[in-house]
Amino acid sequence: MNAASPLLSVRGVETYYGNIIALRGVDLDVHVGEIVTLIGANGAGKSTLMMTICGSPQARTGSVTFDGTDITRMPTHEIMRMAIAQSPEGRRIFPRMTVLENLQMGAGVTDLSHFDEDLQKVYELFPVLKARRNQRGGTLSGGEQQMLAIGRALMSRPRLLLLDEPSLGLAPLVVKQIFAAIAELNRTEGLTVFLVEQNAFHALKLAHRGYVMVNGSITMNGTGAELLAREEVRAAYLEGGRH
Amino acid sequence: MATTSPSRRPAAELVKDAAYSALIALALAAPIIGLQTVTARGGLGLNARWDDVFLIVLAVFAGRLLLNFTIWRHQGARPIGQKWFQRAGGRPFARHGHTLSKIIGPLALAVALLLPALPFSDRYVMDLSIMVLTYIMLGWGLNIVVGLAGLLDLGYVAFYAIGAYSFALLATHFDLGFWICLPLAGILAAFWGVILGFPVLRLRGDYLAIVTLAFGEIIRVVLLNWYEFTGGPNGILGIPDPTLFGLEFARRGDNTFHEFFGLSYSSMHKIIFLYYIILCLALITNFVTLRLRRLPVGRAWEALREDEIACRSLGINTTNTKLTAFAIGAMFGGFAGSFFATRQGFISPESFTFIESALILAIVVLGGLGSQVGVVIAAIVMMGGFEYFREFEQYRMLIFGLAMVFIMVWRPRGLISTRSPSVILKERKAIGADLVGQGHG
Ligand SMILES: Nc1ncnc2c1ncn2[C@@H]1O[C@H](COP(=O)(O)OP(=O)(O)OP(=O)(O)O)[C@@H](O)[C@H]1O
Ligand SMILES: [Mg+2]
Numbered sequence: 004m005n006a007a008s009p010l011l012s013v014r015g016v017e018t019y020y021g022n023i024i025a026l027r028g029v030d031l032d033v034h035v036g037e038i039v040t041l042i043g044a045n046g047a048g049k050s051t052l053m054m055t056i057c058g059s060p061q062a063r064t065g066s067v068t069f070d071g072t073d074i075t076r077m078p079t080h081e082i083m084r085m086a087i088a089q090s091p092e093g094r095r096i097f098p099r100m101t102v103l104e105n106l107q108m109g110a111g112v113t114d115l116s117h118f119d120e121d122l123q124k125v126y127e128l129f130p131v132l133k134a135r136r137n138q139r140g141g142t143l144s145g146g147e148q149q150m151l152a153i154g155r156a157l158m159s160r161p162r163l164l165l166l167d168e169p170s171l172g173l174a175p176l177v178v179k180q181i182f183a184a185i186a187e188l189n190r191t192e193g194l195t196v197f198l199v200e201q202n203a204f205h206a207l208k209l210a211h212r213g214y215v216m217v218n219g220s221i222t223m224n225g226t227g228a229e230l231l232a233r234e235e236v237r238a239a240y241l242e243g244g245r246h
Numbered sequence: 247m248a249t250t251s252p253s254r255r256p257a258a259e260l261v262k263d264a265a266y267s268a269l270i271a272l273a274l275a276a277p278i279i280g281l282q283t284v285t286a287r288g289g290l291g292l293n294a295r296w297d298d299v300f301l302i303v304l305a306v307f308a309g310r311l312l313l314n315f316t317i318w319r320h321q322g323a324r325p326i327g328q329k330w331f332q333r334a335g336g337r338p339f340a341r342h343g344h345t346l347s348k349i350i351g352p353l354a355l356a357v358a359l360l361l362p363a364l365p366f367s368d369r370y371v372m373d374l375s376i377m378v379l380t381y382i383m384l385g386w387g388l389n390i391v392v393g394l395a396g397l398l399d400l401g402y403v404a405f406y407a408i409g410a411y412s413f414a415l416l417a418t419h420f421d422l423g424f425w426i427c428l429p430l431a432g433i434l435a436a437f438w439g440v441i442l443g444f445p446v447l448r449l450r451g452d453y454l455a456i457v458t459l460a461f462g463e464i465i466r467v468v469l470l471n472w473y474e475f476t477g478g479p480n481g482i483l484g485i486p487d488p489t490l491f492g493l494e495f496a497r498r499g500d501n502t503f504h505e506f507f508g509l510s511y512s513s514m515h516k517i518i519f520l521y522y523i524i525l526c527l528a529l530i531t532n533f534v535t536l537r538l539r540r541l542p543v544g545r546a547w548e549a550l551r552e553d554e555i556a557c558r559s560l561g562i563n564t565t566n567t568k569l570t571a572f573a574i575g576a577m578f579g580g581f582a583g584s585f586f587a588t589r590q591g592f593i594s595p596e597s598f599t600f601i602e603s604a605l606i607l608a609i610v611v612l613g614g615l616g617s618q619v620g621v622v623i624a625a626i627v628m629m630g631g632f633e634y635f636r637e638f639e640q641y642r643m644l645i646f647g648l649a650m651v652f653i654m655v656w657r658p659r660g661l662i663s664t665r666s667p668s669v670i671l672k673e674r675k676a677i678g679a680d681l682v683g684q685g686h687g
Contacts, residue, residue, distance in 0.1 A: 057558075057559060059558060078563075079558045079559070080558055080561050080562055080563040080564070081561075083558065083559055083560060083561035084561040089559045091555060091556065091559050095553050095555055095556035095559070096553075096556070097548070097549055097552035097553060097556065098552060098553075099548075099551075099552055099665055100548065100549070100552065100667065101667045103667070104545070104667055107545070108545060108549050108560055109560060137667070155560070159560070159561070
């Protein structure tokens with residue numbers, strides 16, 4: 004693969020819910036080895052963009068390309084088998100299944116020959132999951148559930164990890180822990196991460212590059228540090244939100 | 247009493263709850279009290295007693311309402327029927343539930359295998375056991391759809407009917423035997439499971455329930471009205487008995503079981519043979535279900551029950567997952583149906599009313615959705631209970647309805663509510679290797 008061409012590229016994507024437009028022509032690139040964050044207010048369309056990448060809902064116009072393949076019209080389950088993994092908004096772990104079973108579901112659809120190895124990696128990243136491996140997912144704390152959601156996504160050996168608001172409803176200390184884990188994955192494994200966040204301060208500090216979405220359109224983009232320094236970003240997303 | 251404290255449940259909720267109880271009582275009372283079967287020559291006749299049903303439903307409603315407004319007023323008693331499938335959270339995994347079913351399973355199996363040899367096993371006990379086993383098998387079959395995949399199916403009896411009619415029609419028109427028709431009936435039922443599955447792919451919960459209910463009724467109404475093909479309300483007579491490697495269980499014939507083994511003729515031979523057939527069929531259902539639970543498709547079913555969106559985000563094809571659940575559940579319903587046809591020798595649409603679906607569903611829910619042992623206990627308790635209280639005639643449904651209400655209050659998630667994991671750490675390596683071999687298939 005050409006190193007210069009992005010791993011994920013979103014071009015002119017418009018997504019509708021019925022007749023209501025949610026994304027108004029979004030362009031976005033994620034290169035190999037990058038952490039890219041998307042920030043924006045509630046209802047801006049961040050989750051919609053993430054779900055559009057996954058094909059549910061599908062973009063009405065525009066294109067989504069992953070690793071040179073056009074995935075705009077592919078069914079979700081096929082997209083999710085293309086080395087893309089997702090931790091969806093609200094975590095969505097399987098509450099009645101044990102931690103171990105949840106992790107196995109993450110690995111379930113692809114080659115299972117390296118299940119044990121991947122499991123150990125996830126346990127190293129989040130040791131608490133190992134301690135709770137036989138506990139039912141629904142009985143985990145919010146932070147543990149988020150770790151499980153990320154761990155489950157990692158079990159499929161993704162090249163691109165999509166994370167939708169992993170910090171949602173978590174204590175600052177746990178947020179730090181989770182973001183540290185993401186940084187470590189990126190540094191040691193070279194994992195490419197697309198991170199949707201409300202927590203703009205932490206997200207922009209973590210990310211190499213960031214995009215700002217307002218009302219279904221990208222209004223700004225730049226490196227994390229650049230965006231953090233910009234007055235508009237500070238005013239809109241950081242006041243009172245720094246923790 | 248007059249002051250309302252915030253912990254009190256609102257009156258509307260209490261009434262709704264009582265109405266749910268009444269509905270369950272109706273579902274149960276209608277077949278057992280409402281329809282009395284009278285054996286006529288060469289078939290079954292029906293005797294309707296709807297006023298008794300009405301009284302029972304009224305009694306359950308009033309009783310539940312009374313309790314709701316007195317004893318249960320302040321407690322957080324969960325209304326019956328509320329959010330069957332929302333079982334998130336709750337208590338951590340109870341280990342003893344797992345070991346309990348480990349003991350009960352083999353014990354029940356041993357009793358079941360030896361039952362015909364036990365001293366008290368007369369014709370009555372065997373007939374009752376055959377009926378209980380049929381419902382256990384149906385419960386296990388429906389458990390795949392409702393308990394594992396979380397798809398609320400109120401029309402399961404349709405597949406039971408399809409299995410029964412497939413065998414009856416093939417046997418009477420083409421002179422085929424039970425053993426050839428059994429797989430065919432299963433395949434046909436599975437085919438119709440897929441037919442039902444397609445239009446309901448996007449539906450869940452209440453909507454799915456309504457459509458499946460309608461499907462069950464459509465099948466029954468077609469059977470009732472397609473006179474030339476199904477015999478309409480007269481049903482189909484003269485369905486052959488199963489044979490044991492060609493040996494017939496008749497008094498006279500060229501190749502009879504008792505002559506071959508040099509025994510004197512006994513009508514019990516056939517009953518015991520039927521008993522072992524349904525025992526085998528039920529055990530196969532159970533074995534296949536337990537096996538599938540550990541394979542990717544079974545784990546996908548359970549994941550689907552838990553969270554459909556998460557399923558898709560993990561690359562699971564939810565369409566195929568649903569269709570296989572419907573098809574495999576239907577297939578076992580079809581097997582049970584052809585067994586029913588061969589046992590009765592006569593079938594008519596009357597045997598496949600909605601009440602049967604409700605009864606099977608009640609067994610699954612009462613047993614604890616997804617629990618195999620729970621289904622056995624619930625089927626024995628329900629069917630045994632009906633028989634035991636037979637002397638009390640019209641009161642037995644009342645007793646039964648009350649018992650059911652109490653069980654659902656006492657254990658809102660069914661008798662066996664703990665789900666045993668399909669992967670346990672001890673076995674992790676073994677299962678991991680297991681899946682490597684089978685995961686691709
Ligand atoms: N399933 C849906 N049907 C109709 N409209 C929807 C649906 N999902 C989202 N929307 C609408 O699309 C818009 C974008 O929603 P989206 O969930 O993408 O926002 P978001 O940026 O993720 O917000 P948040 O930070 O609160 O999660 C909102 O106006 C929302 O109401
Ligand atoms: Mg969102």
